[in-house]
Amino acid sequence: MTEYLIRFVVGGVVVSAFAMLGDVLRPKSFAGLFGAAPSVALATLGIAIYQHGVDYAVLQSHAMMAGALALAIYSVVVCQLLIRARLRALPATLLTLVVWLAVAVGLLKLAGGAT
Numbered sequence: 001m002t003e004y005l006i007r008f009v010v011g012g013v014v015v016s017a018f019a020m021l022g023d024v025l026r027p028k029s030f031a032g033l034f035g036a037a038p039s040v041a042l043a044t045l046g047i048a049i050y051q052h053g054v055d056y057a058v059l060q061s062h063a064m065m066a067g068a069l070a071l072a073i074y075s076v077v078v079c080q081l082l083i084r085a086r087l088r089a090l091p092a093t094l095l096t097l098v099v100w101l102a103v104a105v106g107l108l109k110l111a112g113g114a115t
Helices: 002-024 036-052 054-083 089-110
Strands: none
Touching: 002 036, 036 054, 054 089
């Protein structure tokens, strides 16, 4: 329970800091980039370092980077299916989940991580 409370407080503080940074930057579309995801990741890594040590946090950060790259590839493939193949959103996203999973697992294996 205490871990969740710490995540909530630290995540909220970091989300607020990133939101202020996003509000200062131009164009305003950057505000979304500095929303919840980076702050939650930083809070999670901080807790991982505190509870499990730096080596564990390194593994977690590698997994986060693999997931982010897989998400970028997923997004490109979904866009291509929507525009070029003229699929509807639901089938395009469901089909491309397989791509995301394959890329994420492949990157983790390549980096020497366990899945």
